[in-house]
Amino acid sequence: GNSVTQMEGPVTLSEEAFLTINCTYTATGYPSLFWYVQYPGEGLQLLLKATKADDKGSNKGFEATYRKETTSFHLEKGSVQVSDSAVYFCALGNDMRFGAGTRLTVKP
């Protein structure tokens, strides 16, 4: 079945550092891929998505590229801010399989 493997956290970075959170997947066919974010005390919300191979999703400075050859959808941001501190979830497909979540803490 479909599954998602996500980089374990927690991740702690200084402000303006470069962020990468790895996500790889196993799936039949080519399902859409998503990154969701959960800020402290809030519910999950969609951060970005990609629907086919080589698509790049982007939002709020975050990017992720759907890589069919490496079955990956890594999340990146060039310069993180304190306000990016949250838990990030990679998700897959129509039945929305989620990764384990990666807690990011950005320190000033």
Add this chain to the structure above:
Amino acid sequence: GAVVSQHPSRVICKSGTSVKIECRSLDFQATTMFWYRQFPKQSLMLMATSNEGSKATYEQGVEKDKFLINHASLTLSTLTVTSAHPEDSSFYICSARAGGNEKLFFGSGTQLSVL
């Protein structure tokens, strides 16, 4: 954007009692709703998928007789935790999707504490 309302946000109950959690899509018709369970600092575990008007599809290891899901209308799905025990204490989250739309909208979650 679309709104999903989940109620209650927090419930404390005695062991052996049943608890019902509601999930409503407020401004769209949700043909599919998902129920998740989230343990502290862990991921969302998909419990079941419910399509309006049909029986829910449960994930392996989830007891369908314990976690009753009803999706009787296009705007409401309910999860009933029957005969709750302390090990059922967790954060339960619903999400909803309109037909043909991949985007999910999440409820704010329900923290269940069973004493």
